[in-house]
Amino acid sequence: MKLILHIGTDKTGTTAIQMHVHANREWLLDRGVYVPLTGLGKDNGHSKLLRALDSRDLSELAKELAIAEAHGYDSALLSWEGMSYMSSQEIAKLVNTLRLDNVWLLVYLREQADITQTGYLQEIKTDGSPITIEDFQRGALSPRGIRARMHCYSGTRNYARMLQRWMRVIQPGRVIVREFQRDKLVRGSVVDDFLSALGLSPDHHFCRVEHFSNPSLDVESAILLNTFDNESSGTLCRKTISFSLQSLVDSEGPGTRYFLSPERVSAIRRHYKRSNAAIADIIGTQLSPLFQTSPDCATAETLSSLSARVEMRASKLTALSVIPMLFATKRPHQRPPQGILTTGWGTIADGAWSLGETSLLQFRLPFWMSTRPRGEVAVFLKGRYTKSNSKTQVKINGVDFGWQNLSSFSREIRVPASCLGDNQTLEVELRHEFQEPPPSPVSGMELSALQLRRIGVQFFHPD
Template sequence: MRIYLHIGFPKTGSTAIQAHLVMNRQWLSSRGYALADTGHSEGYGHVQLFEDPALSLLDSLKQEIDQLQSQGIEHVILSFEGVVTLGRKKLEKIHAALSEHEIFIVAYIREQSEVVQSGYFQAAKQRPQKRIIADYHSNKKLITPKHINYQTTLEKFEGVFGREALIIHVYEKEALKEQDVVVDFLAILGLEKDDNFVKAATLQNISLDPGAVYLLNMLDGYFNDAEGREKLVDTLLTRIANEGAKGKYFLSRENTDYIREFYTASNRYVQQRYIKSSDYQDLFSYSKKTHCDNFEQFAAMGSETLEFLNQYNKFRSWQGVELTGKDLQSLASPADGWSSPEPWGVWSDNDESFLRFRLPVTTTSPFKHTLAITLTGDYFEGNDQTRVIINDQIDETVSLLEHEFRVSIPALDQYRTVEIKLCHQHPTSPADIGAGDDIRRLAYALKKLSYQVID
């Protein structure tokens, strides 16, 4: 049995590799390959297997491998970029558990000035940062971290698994097979994609750009709202996914030259010892510009990003988690034909009411195509149906005591915005029918709202 342990290195396409392995489990199985189930978490690789301090799932992994072997599987794949950070004792424990099999360590390495910048953008995407962009211009330690000294890390793996077990490729388009890290990884496995191999239609792990990070740096200094920040980041990523990034780099030429000089000796060692073939004199081509010439533009980019957010502010990012009672006010606003929320829900007020939201790009699977939206509620005085218009897809009159609408996700606009317009039959004021002094024009009482992404 051959075991391929993909250890990543930061910002080298690990998310794309992991996503395609999951999407093509059956394709792999038909060719004698299996993505191990033990400790696997969709979207994160084998995080549960390798992040456990005791590595307690290794025995379960051994049992799974034995079972797969009995089923005719000849190759098992493991993938988690956090493996590069494991200490030698843990690596020895992994090696000992799998020593009955032939183990290969697969890693991609990327030019360090790109890793520093892309890595910071990734960190800023995930959580507020103590350091802001400007800090990286003056602190040499920040731009030369130990974890991207590839010589040190690869020597650690060589000491445990042996030099011949290491398969190291350079993460540059020109160095990858078909300029695609997924296709390149398949080639390492001894496979070649065909018409039955499923390729994702969208990018995985979209990166922020300098304007978005500049804005986050500023806002993070004033606010501490994790849920709100997550929605903000998703909106920023949606823009980038559709319009493209407005730049990638924030370091100066002086910074990038320093980084390259700092890692020159270790990179040369890696090239000579671990790279089996290379078209470059150095480990990396260094042909691409990885610095920024004008730092003053970041403020302008941040302002432009703020203008974009204002444009789409009425479409709140929402993951479809059921809203009830006063929580409905996050989508059912008084400005959109709704009354003030009450403990049980919210009344419509006037002839029309609107519900607007946006599917988050970061948490919505690109491989599902239908949105199932459910409204639950009640009616007031002579109302028993509602005309419902959803984008350009649905226009029907139905009872909304409880009703599910199916909406095509590919038919939504590029920002995946959804607008539900409710046209009420006979809005009636309680005051007009002698039921108190309430002058609101009521028709529909919304009690629950949710959606699921299906198919």
């Protein structure tokens, strides 16, 4: 049986491929391609299995592949972009444990000057980086400039060296190299291109997974995160800032996409030219020269020319940050944060008491919750009524969910993710049945019907 290892690399549509593989596993099985269940995730391929390389899990995989071969499957597929970073020892362990001699590689490569920048913007979005956008524009002899220069010539983007490690266990001619550039992909789609590499073509039975938006930050947003990381003087957590910036980029469209000068881009391409040209000889197959039509990824912009747009983005971020962000919790355990109580509330130590006939809550959700239209956001509200009060009319973003008893634990109200407001905002309107004084009236406090004691959110997705 032919084992195909889809090894990435980074920023080449791997998540989209893996989501479609998971959703279309039966479709692939019907066409002779076996997708092992051992270690298979919904949107990360076989990451859990291949990251750990646990001997017991690998033995279980080997048994599963042997059964699949006995049932007549022509090929099997494993996918994880981290395989492109495996050491020679890890590669040997993987291939030798599986005891298969017909192993093929499928790898997508992205032009180095392009991935240097898009990869950095992805890194700064999720984990942060000691290198700043300003460092890339410093002189080559300054300490921080040298560090940025080293990032531009990272050995992880030497694809020839990476493939050399694999060719110690892969026979020549068994490597499929695809160039990740929109006009080079089948029908401009990495999913269709991936199927083509497997010798397949989508039909009306093939399930298209809904659009999953995972935008990179633009340069303006990265500069703001650089400032936050270096100063650490803000009152907001980094995760909140990152999600807020993603929301602004998504709603307004990206600003500046690239930050390297034409001179630096040309230098990067010269640096990798020889190793890229050597790939065909290394893998032992005919291969068209890579990156002959390189993407236009250089910019003449300087930090000073970007300053006005950075300041505009900063002002929008400040305005947006006035609305607190709630993160998903396993249980609605948190007390209502003061910032989400907009009107119609008075507070005491153990919760928020309603004031008057109507009380409003407003908060934002992390950006990713709005990227899957079929998802649902569950809003949990837990309260205590005064005397004989027993129900509350709940409206969320204008949708009336009727009269609810919020004293039952825990009241869950599901809202389609498509109903989220601008920048993933939720406004909850609580209309009270009637008002009576709370058990322990606060001096000067108006009549109250409900004490809101707990609030929380969770995300659900049918896939």
